[in-house]
Amino acid sequence: MHEVSNATEKEHYIEAIEEMASQKTPEWLATLREDAAKRFAERPLPHRKLEAWRFTNVNPIIRNPFQPIAESGVDQLASSDVHPLLYANDWIELVFVDGWYAPKLSRNAGPGGAAKTAGLHEAIAAEDDLVEAHLGHVLGDGGNVFSDLNTALAHDGALVHIPKNVELDRPIHLVFVSSKTATESVIHPRVLVIADANSEATIIESHVSLAGEPRYFSNPVTEIRLNDGARLTRIKVLDEGPQGYHLSTTQVRQDRDSRFDGFTFSMGGPIGRNELNIVFEGEGAECSLRGLTLTEGSRLVDNAISVEHHAAHCNSWIGYKSVLEDKSHSVFCGRVYVAPGAQLTDSNQLNQNLLLSDKATVNTKPQLEIYADDVKCTHGATVGPPPQELVFYFQTRGMSQAMARGILTYGFADEVVNETPLDPVRDRLDRRVFDKYSPK
């Protein structure tokens, strides 16, 4: 209907894809990239007439010819630069600089422990069968034009494999750092997580910047496969630099009786989009998705969630909150799809938005598409300021209005933080929220 020619905007990406194709790669990977490149060429770049991107203007990303990155800026970084980003000595922490795995900055990684963690590039070089079997297959035809671009151009990232019946005793932390070298560049980090039957693990994915002011574009894709009875908690912290654009896609496929707990914290970056697609393929699977978005200035954060119930007896909970200041903009789209035959589905969805400024904009669209009858599905959305009555209550107790609003905002946001497992992660987030909303 609405044809948009993106020839010029796609040109530099297509050049990069051609450049990539000239490199020597295993045949399966070349095919995977070729298919993705084809899809990338066919799919239009986002514009306002595309439903999924209606409220999310990504023109600053499309119109800027971000260049592929030649090499990582790892040599310019010392461990002391990265150290504050890490959590604990005994955790498995993998550091990626400008999309490349940096073993010397990482700790406890490698095949030694109960789980296998490795850089994706080295895993492919080592002809790891797991990568060949799963990379690109969890995503399948899903995702969007940018995840296709990632598949076509991703060169490195993380591989995490939790073997059968292993309950991992320590969290895995994947830190994606953008350095000054990434200036005016695009990076395509790729994460592949395979949790075998009845395994259990917690993964934290941080996207942070050490680049300062310069502009860059991060386009990560995470693929997660949960086999029968696997349980995975994934905490994503989006905290890009003031000019760090971020459009991510996460695809999760869940088999029978598996459970996925997702947390998404969106704190930094001028434009941040978290696309999160869950597909229930086996009966009895469940997921709980929590999110907190804190925006100020003219930032835009978009959470696009899709949960597809293809099997019976699956449960899903979605609870996202956002707090908006200044001229910022928050977009939420939660789609729950119940396929014919997916009976006894239980699905809840709630999106709550706290508006602290008249110039901020909220777009929320919780959606239900239901093709089975024996289901219980609800959704809700609220938008509003901190309640006047409560502010007044605080004022009658001698507190300033600013203080009252600060406490109420902190309380609103901290609910999601409090549900986050792992003390070090929760404490760091809590501090962040507290500092942001306590009156100056």
Added chain:
Amino acid sequence: MGTTDARPEAGKYTGSRVEQSNREVAELANREYKYGWETSLESDTIERGLNEDIIRFISEKKNEPDWLLAWRLKAYRHWQTMSEPTWANVSYPPIDFQQQRYYSAPKRKQQPLNSLEEVDRELLETFEKLGIPLEEQKRLAGVAVDAVFDSVSVATTHSEILEKRGIIFCSFSEAVLKHPELVQQYLGSVVPYSDNYFAALNSAVFSDGSFCYIPKGVKCPMDLSTYFRINAAETGQFERTLIIAEEGASVNYLEGCTAPMRDENQLHAAIVELIAMDNATINYSTVQNWYAGDEEGKGGIYNFVTKRGICKGVNSRISWTQVETGSAITWKYPGCILQGDNSVGEFYSVALSNKRQQADTGTKMIHMGRNTKSTIISKTISAAHGNNSYRGLVQVMPKAANARNYTQCDSLLIGDKCGAHTFPYVEVRNSSSAVEHEASTSKISEDQLFYCKQRGIGPEDAISMVINGFCKEVFDHLPMEFAVEATNLLSVSLEGSVG
């Protein structure tokens, strides 16, 4: 239909449920769409197709002033640049707009008509059969009716009583001739011809409809009503309704519609515009019962309607209440533009999709003024192969301080082949406003049925009770006669699909 044929319907109540008696079942199976007959009447119908000549013909036929023809042509030219919308959650074969007839009117023996006695006997009988008596002596107490048959208004009752109070209630064509200044001022002011594809089409070819003007300070002494009937085959119906409530005025408006059963689909693309000035109130109720097609989805009306009201003045109020039980495909979003400070918009809806009906319906509430309030209550019921979508927009503009919205959409699923969907859009740009939205989807629980069964209430009655309870919130906003009709409609429409 023999009882053996009807048995499988009853057979749906498996095992433990109460079996209906054969007689009852046979009776139920025969209670189909009761407005499906056709009146054989000589009519003026023009050739198929759409071009500027057809539009000139329609305009000439109605002795329209030049400005209106120019407006129609502008709309037509704009329509040609547009493409049919595809975003709605409905599917149907492409419509060939050149295969439609755009005008059909019952032939009049003499023109013009001076009184009802001159109206064709058969036409009066048609409306009588539909339960809409047009003859003044048999009139429904306290309801003035404008009856629209195919493309033209055939009779308007009670005009004199209304005239005494300065109320204008007449067919659209009459209004164009008698009150051109009002029509010219307000036509297209709420739904511009460029609004959407079907609005542009309607603006180009609209044939008739109702016009209503309530002067300053007048409370309309009786309910006003329009009854739409499609009769001729292969014709589309394109009517327009325009209601203006001046300062302090108030009016209740009811709308009903039916069509014969036919195998081919017919297009109905209407426009309704409401304008409420300071302190004015308009209540607009619709019971839509176009022919919905048969079990296989053959035939039925495509109901693509644009309805919008504007609360122009302070403290004004527009309330939409709709019961959508008919039509093969419904595509309609009655909305309110809340421009005046303290204005109120309301939307109460029950939408039922049975057989292979598809409905994509909801509302738009645009908050522009300060302290504006809106309430949306939407109840959708899907049965058999029906698909029902709620699509709504609540938009709070930056200047709409203290705006308030509450939205509730509930869906009920009956049978495992149907679908229920919700696509709400909420956009807020003002920090002092509060918007709440909640939705739920579920089926009638076994517990509820079991409870009724314990007390000797059969499944059919129990389900009907639950559904009535489910819809009560909306029915409470309908005028009494309509509420009764709506309740009956719902039970007729659901026959055979429950269990």
